[in-house]
Amino acid sequence: MSNYPYRWAQPPAPIPEDQIVSEMSADVVVCGAGFSGITAALSAAEQGLSVIILEKGRDFAARGLHIGVSNSRLMRERGVVNDIDEVRREFIRVSTYRADEDVLQNYLNRSEEAMDWLLDKTDAAGIAASLNTGYYRGWSYREFPGTHQFEGGVYAVVKLMLDLALEKGVRVFYSTPALMLEKTGERVTAVIANGTEGYARFRALKGVVLATGDISGNKEMTADLAPEALHVNNDLYTPVGRNTGDGHRMGVWAGGRLQDAPFPCMTHSMAFGGHMFFFLGVNQSGRRYMNEDASPQNRSCYTWNQDPEHPWGYAIMDAKWKQEVADSMAYGGGMFWDWVLRDIDTPFSTDMAERGLEKEIEEGKVSWKADTLEELAEKIGVPKDVFLATVERYNQLVYQGHDTDYGKRRELMTAVCRPPFYAIKFGPSLLTIPGGLTIDTKLRVLNEKKQPVPGLFAVGNASGSIYAVDYPLSIPGNDLGRCLTWGYLCGRALAEE
Ligand SMILES: Cc1cc2nc3c(=O)[nH]c(=O)nc-3n(C[C@H](O)[C@H](O)[C@H](O)COP(=O)(O)OP(=O)(O)OC[C@H]3O[C@@H](n4cnc5c(N)ncnc54)[C@H](O)[C@@H]3O)c2cc1C
Known part of the structure; x- marks a missing residue:
């Protein structure tokens, strides 16, 4: 026995x-x-x-x-x-x-x-x-x-x-x-x-x-x-x-x-798109639900806890994203923020991420681009009014200089305000136990x-x-x-x- x-x-x-x-x-x-x-x-x-x-x-x-x-x-x-x-x-x-x-x-x-x-x-x-x-x-x-x-x-x-x-x-x-x-x-x-x-x-x-x-x-x-x-x-x-x-x-x-x-x-958080960076993350209901400055492992946990039927979210960013990512590298980075295979001799650049993103947008399955936030909400299929309220609240926190909702660092709070807007789908995936x-x-x-x-x-x-x-x-x-x-x-x- x-x-x-x-x-x-x-x-x-x-x-x-x-x-x-x-x-x-x-x-x-x-x-x-x-x-x-x-x-x-x-x-x-x-x-x-x-x-x-x-x-x-x-x-x-x-x-x-x-x-x-x-x-x-x-x-x-x-x-x-x-x-x-x-x-x-x-x-x-x-x-x-x-x-x-x-x-x-x-x-x-x-x-x-x-x-x-x-x-x-x-x-x-x-x-x-x-x-x-x-x-x-x-x-x-x-x-x-x-x-x-x-x-x-x-x-x-x-x-x-x-x-x-x-x-x-x-x-x-x-x-x-x-x-x-x-x-x-x-x-x-x-x-x-x-x-x-x-x-x-x-x-x-x-x-x-x-x-x-x-x-x-x-x-x-x-x-x-x-x-x-x-x-x-x-x-x-x-x-x-x-x-x-x-x-x-x-x-x-x-x-x-x-x-x-x-x-x-x-687990890692990138079952869908190639990057998530540190930007505003919303769930399938269009709501924010975490401090996005977390490890891929922890973002996975947050995300699968959202809704077992829809265990994924979207990173929302705007036209400024490349500069914002470049600025963030000194105090952030890591997997799916930096490139996965960057070696110690290669200086950081957003080129790789940009090329990947363009390809994903063209395919239209995991990344989307839109001229307005309303159009972006439609493309990703989240409730428009909730999504707009989420972005407005996030921007308010950016301008107020303190994320009193989830405690994200000030340096990583970047407003979502300048078109075009982007959404990248992310979600947890099991690598091994x-x-x-x-x-x-x-x-x-x-x-x-x-x-x-x-x-x-x-x-x-x-x-x-x-x-x-x-x-x-x-x-x-x-x-x-x-x-x-x-x-x-x-x-x-x-x-x-
Ligand atoms: C897509 C992906 C990417 C990953 N990337 C990384 C990474 O970059 N870094 C990292 O640290 N980890 C990574 N992991 C996890 C990592 O791959 C595994 O943890 C690691 O391979 C485990 O090695 P292992 O020797 O224990 O098992 P495995 O490499 O899975 O080998 C087990 C072998 O045993 C065989 N086997 C099973 N049962 C029997 C049996 N009864 N008799 C005979 N043979 C049997 C299987 O067929 C298999 O060939 C990744 C996992 C995945 C899925």
Whole structure:
């Protein structure tokens, strides 16, 4: 019997021995060929261990642009160095003091080493790395530099690590979902998977690594562990529905403990248009509902709380927007305000945003332009009288010099008065649910007594402990930075088993 009341937490009956058609063994069996699983496989192979990867899909998984770490040699070369204690305070604040501090500190202390390890490989392969400079510099929340981006995006990085792993003899079995773990005594010693030829046993001499991603493709688990995620549009990203919390369940069946619910959700606010900046935001009823000077994560929360049937809003700006955005960069910025991929060597300009906006206006689906506010209200389908009253009230607050409705900073209160007027649709979108099995600093899965389950490891979103309640954007891209760090450290930890 499982310690959890959930239906999915009850272990299934074992697969009868006569139905297991093949058997194979390696030092390490990794379940999941995503960012963290491939990193763990490569790191373990570099330690001279034999590795098998089992992957549910027909191909590996890779997505995203930003990999966030506390420091790196690239940062030091550019004179950008984070004070880890400061970063730590922000992470802890966002996780409302519920993250495991040892695990968090492990990421902060060791992500530099992991990134340098990766940079050695990308440099050798000729994949250019750069530092993102589009982090927020305002007062409402804190973001730190440390976001790395690579030519070809995260896909190029994962592909490179997979190629290097294959060169080191790592074997990958696609279309082979891991189904359950087997134990010998207390130790996890094998994975039963559904291979292309039938059920197969993969024995792991040193350890099994759960790297199966998050639970967002499993509605039942999401409702039990991260109910907020059900409000959010999650079909914009690929592979849709593939991560069904399999590693979480297998880990629980084998005695592992999940971090406490609710799991944090990683959401961003730009499910529709490319930018939102800091301008007046109205909901589908034409009303203002938040201080728009908030992180993309927090704007998502505000927005999905508006109206579950219409979880989106519109950023309203006027002819002055380009100058106003340029002026705001010294005390604002960050994702969807600055450009997503601006590197430290490129000066800010609104050209990219303008080109994107023009294209969106031409398509007429997420951005609109109008000569009057009445016409704009009609185009976006909000009640005209409410919308006009909202703009009037907002302008009044601008002129009065104090936002007594939502406390937005004076510098960011800009009047909506000079035609043409613009509306950009924004809305929350779920990227992932980064909560999972509790781990220690050696990536070992812990049981209810906080003791390691021998032979069982978890990395990436199958693992928990580092985040709680809310996802911190404190170093943008820290989830992939964590996947990198955990994968790298896990390979090293396995060598010590
Ligand atoms: C569009 C998008 C953009 C993003 N951008 C960023 C970003 O810029 N920065 C950032 O930090 N984060 C970003 N994220 C989040 C980030 O991509 C994930 O957090 C990260 O990829 C998780 O890595 P992972 O290794 O844990 O899981 P995944 O990369 O999802 O890999 C899990 C793998 O396990 C496989 N699998 C599942 N079940 C089984 C099973 N039973 N047996 C075998 N295999 C199985 C899956 O098929 C998959 O290949 C983004 C997410 C999305 C959707």
